[in-house]
Amino acid sequence: MKIPAKFQLHPKVEANLSRYMQEHPTETGHYRRMVREKPEDAVKTIMCRKMVQQDELRKLAGRLQALVKEWISQTPGLHEQIMTKIKNVTPLNTGIAYVDEALRAKTSHVLKLPPTPTSTKLSIT
Numbered sequence: 023m024k025i026p027a028k029f030q031l032h033p034k035v036e037a038n039l040s041r042y043m044q045e046h047p048t049e050t051g052h053y054r055r056m057v058r059e060k061p062e063d064a065v066k067t068i069m070c071r072k073m074v075q076q077d078e079l080r081k082l083a084g085r086l087q088a089l090v091k092e093w094i095s096q097t098p099g100l101h102e103q104i105m106t107k108i109k110n111v112t113p114l115n116t117g118i119a120y121v122d123e124a125l126r127a128k129t130s131h132v133l134k135l136p137p138t139p140t141s142t143k144l145s146i147t
Contacts (some may be wrong), residue, residue: 109141
């Protein structure tokens with residue numbers, strides 16, 4: 023018989039969650055009762071929150087897409103690289119994945135820039 027793995031969070035996340043739960047005992051108790059007494063309602067609540075979160079991410083990606091496309095158009099071949107990386111993403115999430123990959127590429131591109139000169143001294147008079 024295989025023993026299921028214990029659910030573990032990163033220690034910092036665990037500490038933040040514990041603090042949050044202590045600060046919100048009524049809400050914590052509500053969810054504990056819901057999981058115990060009405061597990062299907064608990065699942066629906068969790069999934070509803072995830073659905074809303076995904077919708078918000080899609081809206082944000084939509085707002086960022088114009089800026090992202092402008093930057094990508096200035097970088098030859100980048101669109102094709104991004105499309106290759108996200109080819110296996112479900113169609114519903116391609117907008118989010120496209121913006122995410124573009125932002126990674128932009129960050130990578132910015133980090134490769136030569137450092138700015140620091141020899142300029144400012145004098146206060």
